[in-house]
Amino acid sequence: xxxxxxxxxxxxxxxxxxxxxxxxxxxxxxxxxxxxxxxxxxxxxxxxxxxxxxxxxxxxxxxxxxxxxxxxxxxxxxxxxxxxxxxxxxxxxxxxxxxxxxxxxxxxxxxxxxxxxxxxxxxxxxxxxxxxxxxxxxxxxxxxxxxxxxxxxxxxxxxxxxxxxxxxxxxxxxxxxxxxxxxxxxxxxxxxxxxxxxxxxxxxxxxxxxxxxxxxxxxxxxxxxxxxxxxxxxxxxxxxxxxxxxxxxxxxxxxxxxxxxxxxxxxxxxxxxxxxxxxxxxxxxxxxxxxxxxx
Amino acid sequence: xxxxxxxxxxxxxxxxxxxxxxxxxxxxxxxxxxxxxxxxxxxxxxxxxxxxxxxxxxxxxxxxxxxxxxxxxxxxxxxxxxxxxxxxxxxxxxxxxxxxxxxxxxxxxxxxxxxxxxxxxxxxxxxxxxxxxxxxxxxxxxxxxxxxxxxxxxxxxxxxxxxxxxxxxxxxxxxxxxxxxxxxxxxxxxxxxxxxxxxxxxxxxxxxxxxxxxxxxxxxxxxxxxxxxxxxxxxxxxxxxxxxxxxxxxxxxxxxxxxxxxxxxxxxxxxxxxxxxxxxxxxxxxxxxxxxxxxxxxxxxxxxxxxxxxxxxxxxxxxxxxxxxxxxxxxxxxxxxxxxxxxxxxxxxxxxxxxxxxxxxxxxxxxxxxxxxxxxxxxxxxxxxxxxxxxxxxxxxxxxxxxxxxxxxxxxxxxxxx
Numbered sequence: 001x002x003x004x005x006x007x008x009x010x011x012x013x014x015x016x017x018x019x020x021x022x023x024x025x026x027x028x029x030x031x032x033x034x035x036x037x038x039x040x041x042x043x044x045x046x047x048x049x050x051x052x053x054x055x056x057x058x059x060x061x062x063x064x065x066x067x068x069x070x071x072x073x074x075x076x077x078x079x080x081x082x083x084x085x086x087x088x089x090x091x092x093x094x095x096x097x098x099x100x101x102x103x104x105x106x107x108x109x110x111x112x113x114x115x116x117x118x119x120x121x122x123x124x125x126x127x128x129x130x131x132x133x134x135x136x137x138x139x140x141x142x143x144x145x146x147x148x149x150x151x152x153x154x155x156x157x158x159x160x161x162x163x164x165x166x167x168x169x170x171x172x173x174x175x176x177x178x179x180x181x182x183x184x185x186x187x188x189x190x191x192x193x194x195x196x197x198x199x200x201x202x203x204x205x206x207x208x209x210x211x212x213x214x215x216x217x218x219x220x221x222x223x224x225x226x227x228x229x230x231x232x233x234x235x236x237x238x239x240x241x242x243x244x245x246x247x248x249x250x251x252x253x254x255x256x257x258x259x260x261x262x263x264x265x266x267x268x269x270x271x272x273x274x275x276x277x278x279x280x281x282x283x284x285x286x287x288x289x290x291x292x293x294x295x
Numbered sequence: 296x297x298x299x300x301x302x303x304x305x306x307x308x309x310x311x312x313x314x315x316x317x318x319x320x321x322x323x324x325x326x327x328x329x330x331x332x333x334x335x336x337x338x339x340x341x342x343x344x345x346x347x348x349x350x351x352x353x354x355x356x357x358x359x360x361x362x363x364x365x366x367x368x369x370x371x372x373x374x375x376x377x378x379x380x381x382x383x384x385x386x387x388x389x390x391x392x393x394x395x396x397x398x399x400x401x402x403x404x405x406x407x408x409x410x411x412x413x414x415x416x417x418x419x420x421x422x423x424x425x426x427x428x429x430x431x432x433x434x435x436x437x438x439x440x441x442x443x444x445x446x447x448x449x450x451x452x453x454x455x456x457x458x459x460x461x462x463x464x465x466x467x468x469x470x471x472x473x474x475x476x477x478x479x480x481x482x483x484x485x486x487x488x489x490x491x492x493x494x495x496x497x498x499x500x501x502x503x504x505x506x507x508x509x510x511x512x513x514x515x516x517x518x519x520x521x522x523x524x525x526x527x528x529x530x531x532x533x534x535x536x537x538x539x540x541x542x543x544x545x546x547x548x549x550x551x552x553x554x555x556x557x558x559x560x561x562x563x564x565x566x567x568x569x570x571x572x573x574x575x576x577x578x579x580x581x582x583x584x585x586x587x588x589x590x591x592x593x594x595x596x597x598x599x600x601x602x603x604x605x606x607x608x609x610x611x612x613x614x615x616x617x618x619x620x621x622x623x624x625x626x627x628x629x630x631x632x633x634x635x636x637x638x639x640x641x642x643x644x645x646x647x648x649x650x651x652x653x654x655x656x657x658x659x660x661x662x663x664x665x666x667x668x669x670x671x672x673x674x675x676x677x678x679x680x681x682x683x684x685x686x687x688x689x690x691x692x693x694x695x696x697x698x699x700x701x702x703x704x705x706x707x708x709x710x711x712x713x
Contacts (some may be wrong), residue, residue: 215518
């Protein structure tokens with residue numbers, strides 16, 4: 001096996017992993033703030049992809065404009081969804097389990113709606129819209145779309161980092177993630193901050209969706225659940241409840257997948273789940289999580 | 296003892312009366328037992344991996360049913376009359392667990408007369424043991440996995456697509472004819488694709504060619520960038536990818552954006568869903584790719600059952616307001632075969648249906664070509680030729696390049712870089 005192939009798999013894995021960090025980070029943010037598992041996360045990723053598809057197909061715009069559309073869509077969909085669902089769930093005895101069931105229902109509904117609107121066919125975006133050429137690093141060429149996807153992911157996650165570390169809302173969000181009751185006791189408007197975190201999580205999912213047709217070949221309504229399960233694996237590998245740990249989870253997943261494709265391609269889809277099992281057994285809080293004392 | 300003797304006129308009257316009563320009784324019995332509808336049970340997928348292909352097949356079957364019902368139904372030999380057909384269909388969402396439950400429901404609750412499998416090997420695989428268990432003939436339109444046809448059976452008949460073990464035979468022969476020595480094979484790890492890869496490998500081996508790359512990938516694979524570079528490192532002349540339509544789309548898009556070039560590239564689904572592949576991959580990325588062309592992309596002008604290709608395309612387009620693809624033709628063909636099977640079966644039993652199919656084998660030609668099944672239920676009638684997609688205007692056209700007798704043009708090999 002040549003060093004060139006190993007380098008190709010490494011760089012490909014880093015780009016792929018950074019993209020999957022973006023795919024997963026919204027799920028992690030929502031879980032971190034609200035302790036709710038958004039099982040419709042993959043379907044929200046798809047909504048972003050279909051938004052970009054509509055922009056290209058009907059308005060002949062560049063799919064990059066799908067990013068502001070995803071943010072706008074997250075606000076329009078997220079606010080009513082949050083206030084219709086989340087306060088009731090938080091008031092229930094077991095919000096985690098109920099959210100699991102409720103968002104599963106939403107996922108099924110979105111699947112059905114997407115199929116009704118777009119059909120079951122695969123949809124793609126033009127490669128040339130994001131450059132159409134290749135960019136080489138250390139002699140390894142990757143399509144422009146991969147680099148643009150990774151750059152957009154880094155920008156989005158970087159923006160989230162700045163939000164957490166430089167803004168009052170970000171501090172409040174972190175306080176809620178650390179302890180919801182204490183945050184409430186200190187006068188933080190938990191409801192408002194949670195709503196913003198929920199919308200941000202959906203927006204990040206939608207932004208990731210814009211690049212799904214480039215990194216995964218196409219979008220179709222049936223891949224939503226797979227995106228959710230992969231995201232779930234990525235955030236557990238990184239650290240469940242710690243959005244910035246997702247980038248580590250994404251990198252481990254991406255590099256692992258690409259090396260498996262190089263050496264044992266038949267087994268490559270086991271990577272996220274095998275890593276998940278290993279991490280849960282060895283370090284249940286994830287690679288960037290705080291150590292857990294077993295009593 | 297006194298012998299009782301009938302005089303001949305009395306005997307004649309008795310025989311005529313008996314015969315009339317007998318005929319009347321048979322008719323009464325037939326009328327009493329003849330169903331008001333022939334129930335054809337099937338599944339389709341409205342979502343999931345196989346949705347596009349499954350819905351095409353289902354649409355073709357519905358098109359056939361609507362056509363025969365307009366003429367009063369299908370002729371049922373066992374009852375000596377025409378009876379309308381009714382399709383009972385459930386949505387399995389491309390999920391094998393759901394499909395298992397629904398096949399069971401069709402057999403045990405709906406008590407369908409004819410059981411037709413959903414599209415493809417994955418969704419057909421779960422129906423085969425159920426059909427066997429319930430002694431029900433499974434009419435299998437497009438499930439062609441090699442493992443299905445390993446033993447003699449009365450309960451399975453592959454009707455619309457050759458068994459996947461025979462698909463790559465002309466392709467392998469073409470590769471040998473072109474004197475291509477370095478072949479890379481990447482296939483999905485499912486029965487449909489893996490069995491094709493296996494057959495190809497064995498035919499190539501007989502010609503002295505061992506693949507320089509031969510690996511399976513998960514059926515859900517959607518990213519081929521690193522795989523393509525691993526393949527390119529083996530310096531193959533031909534790269535053959537066996538997958539389903541979503542795999543083909545991802546593979547061809549990644550190949551086009553990778554900057555890599557191979558003298559020959561082959562994928563399966565451009566030959567079945569050309570419009571879908573062109574829309575997603577683009578004509579430029581499809582140019583010079585090889586595929587198995589299927590009807591209506593290849594034509595069968597002389598048929599003895601149903602419409603020929605031209606008639607089918609015209610009638611289907613008029614009825615459904617869209618041009619048919621291979622899966623539509625496969626669904627339509629399934630209906631035709633069922634229709635002829637029931638018209639020939641002397642009794643309305645599953646074993647008689649199977650025997651009728653065996654009797655039709657080798658004597659029937661439809662829109663999909665020759666119908667010929669073996670005792671294991673495998674379809675061996677029409678081998679799929681090899682075609683190349685040649686740029687034409689803004690699109691591509693199908694040029695059959697092998698076997699020579701069916702060729703409509705010569706292959707452009709090596710494929711030019713574009």
